[in-house]
Amino acid sequence: MQVSRLIIENIRKNELRLYLKSQGIERKSDKEEQKFEEWLSDIIDNKKIDIDSINNRIWDELMYGNRRLIRVYKLKATRKIKCESDWSEFLKAFNCQGLNFNNIIQTTISDEGENNGGEKLKVCGIKTNFEDGKIKYLDILFLYSMKIKDKSNNSLEKFYSYIPVTLDLNKKLMIIKVWNKEQADTGDTPYEQLDYVVDRIMDKFDFEISTIIKDSQEVLYKMSKDLFNEFFISLPNSETLEEKKCKLAEVTNLLLDGIQLDNSEIVGGLKTMNKEVINVDDELYKLIQQIALYDYLKENDMDSLLKNTARYISRIRFSDIDNLTASLNSEDGKKCIFDAKTFMSIRNSLDLVKRIVTVVVSYKEHSGKGVLQVKYDAADNRYICIHILNNRYYNNEDFEMVWRLYEDYESGNIANGKVCTEDDAEAI
Secondary structure, three states: OOOOHHHHOOOOHHHHHHHHHHOOOOOOHHHOOOOHHHHHHHHHHOOOOOHHHHHHHHHHHHHOOOOOEEEEEEEOOOHHHOOHHHHHHHHHHOOOOOOOEEOOOOOOOOHHHHHOOOOOEEEEEEEEEEEOOEEEEEEEEEEEEEEEEEOOOOEEEEEEEEEEEEEEOOOOEEEEEEOOOOOEOOOOOHHHHHHHHHHHHHHHOOOOEEOOOOOHHHHHHHHHHHHHHHHHHOOOOHHHHHHHHHHHHHHHHHHHOOOOOOOEEEEOOEEEEOOOOOOHHHHHHHHHHHHHHHHHHHHOOHHHHHOOOOEEEEEEEEEOOOOOEEEEEOOOOOOOHHHOOHHHHHHHHHHHHOOOOEEEEEEOOOOOOOOEEEEEEOOOOOEEEEEEOOOOOOOHHHHHHHHHHHHHHHHOOEEOOEEOOHHHHHHO
């Protein structure tokens, strides 16, 4: 069994080495000069470990890990792909042995086949979960042969790209991921790979991808709005700020009293403005928040404010009411957006449009070390794009956390930053 170098380039050799060590297999000193893939081939041939064990070990890494560029599609209907028999054409087209197999190590794509117009996409594994005889959840691991540019000599080199596709038939979702590999040749860019695989899947099945049911940019706005509120709650005097809300109507009355205004009105015996013109109480509350934040940051750094915050916003991009696009980063480009004073001045613009094109959320708690930065991109209404930034490794639990944040707001299960139950569903 000859293990391909192109497969090994997609996984962390040290992690696999540690796994093999846990199985009592270590490289001897006289094998140190041997290439890792050659050594792995030898221990498989010598039956020190079986291929299935290796394949099972690297499955999760190829499903997540480096595959940090993610699209989530909505499916209009799934009834025609829920039975095993519905997959016969797909299995035949990709020469699959069934709906449950893992042949990662055994699957390669020859140069000869590609050069003669042969297939550049194969399936190297499928895992299917059945419930009452129907498919509930299915993972497909595609192998795509791509070309990358070698800048040193301006040549093209072959590289394997593993593209995992998850079909969640209960939630009617299709999730597809790819390694956002640099220096990809024209025709093999990450976005082109994703399009290619989606087109091939659509060729084999009678189902349609729908546009995002709820306006995804509006969902990002609602999600961001609550994350803004979560942040301000972390201010030491946040409770005092909340107590001030009940007195703002009186402050507005004092502010407007004696001024001739065409759109002023009396509410509860106090003078205020028609909210379609301006919500003065809300403006005053934002001003108090701004004062409290600037006061805190005068003597303290942002990290001390974020220590009790599990997640926060680092970057946003939105279109204003004139359809002009604006982008705002935190002052150091990676920390909390609230360290940028500019943010306070654009809050009203955000509230007017109630739409955000992209938002970067920083998660402090995840499977790895450091901060996990995740970009949610709603620029294309065919799908939501999620990008794990800064070359961070992530796993299934990380992805579930990242997707759940968006999904909760899309489904309407969030009101005032809290997940709703049946008792408070009317508050949505």
